[in-house]
Amino acid sequence: MEKVRTAGGGGDKVGGDGDGSRHRTQQEEEKEQGQEAIRLSLVKRKKDFKHMERIGGGRWVNVLQGLELHEGVFSAAEQQRIVDCVLDFQDRGRSGLLRERTYSEPKKWMRGKGRVTIQFGCCYNYAKDNNGNLPGIMRDEEVDPMPPILKTMIKRMVAWHVLPPTCVPNSCIINIYDEDDCIPPHIDHHDFVRPFCTVSFLSQCNILFGTHIKVVSPGVFAAPTSIPLPVGSVLVLNGNGADVAKHCVPAVPTKRISITFRKMEDRKLPYRFIPDPELQNLRPLRYPPMPAPVNELVSSRAQPRPASTPLAQAQPASTPPPRAEPREEQSSEGKKWTRDSPFSSEDFPPLGSLSSAGKSQQNKPHRPARR
16 A cells, blocks of 8 residues: 655555555645645634733733644544544553653642653653752653654644744653643743644643742642633744743643643753654645635535545534544555544554563553553
């Protein structure tokens, strides 16, 4: 089977028919690019956040300058595949099948403490540890490399003008919140360049901003302003919104997942870090204007018809469209794949080497991935 890269680096799809592999025609490529351009044109983008604070008793500054909120980047079906993979990573971490520094699940000894973290690309140390290591990237530690589904998300965000091609992420951290978990006020470490972004799943929550955020009680914070994060939205942090204002997530009322993507400073790269060739030379789609074939596709969309693929559903994530199961076929290896979406139901790798915990459990039957 032949692999064909979608326009704009949105992801890889497997092509071909029962008689063997074939090259796509120019008409097929233009139709696919037109479909992607339709969804791209319907992404909701808010870039005018404003909250003025007096800095250091001097001039007034918009501390939210540089923040952007993008909605509709990932369809409801794509979000579900991403969540399924994250929960499978959690199962693997609990079974000791990820590197020791990749997976962390502290005991919940009080409200607001105990969220699960899964790190790919680098090991970030949140606070000074018992060995005297300061907060920042631990260059001599290894974690698992970026899984395919997360690389597909990065390609989509660069292609759809969410992240600039000059700042392609090469690390990420997944936060899995249970009820009452939170993230305290902070400014992201400058071992990571700006901008960076976080994608929200499962439930909406507020993120708080301000130069001074008061900790009222465990998981409860008082801040001068807040921004709602809809399910499936991408919040980009840059400028004052990343470096002047602190931000935090108060105790969540229900389960939530966030994935934060960041690019490491070159001088802070882990010693054994190898750049991923799939994340090199990414480029955004042409936008605006939309390609000519899009006009025909827009006209055809006026006629009622069932949505056949996740990529055809261009409604914003805050009002998710009716779920439509993408068509599945069999590859030559017998694995299922989805014709119309770069997010495969099996889009995660055999991650890294076994941790010490995993070695002691090698003879135990592996719990099947949650689906």
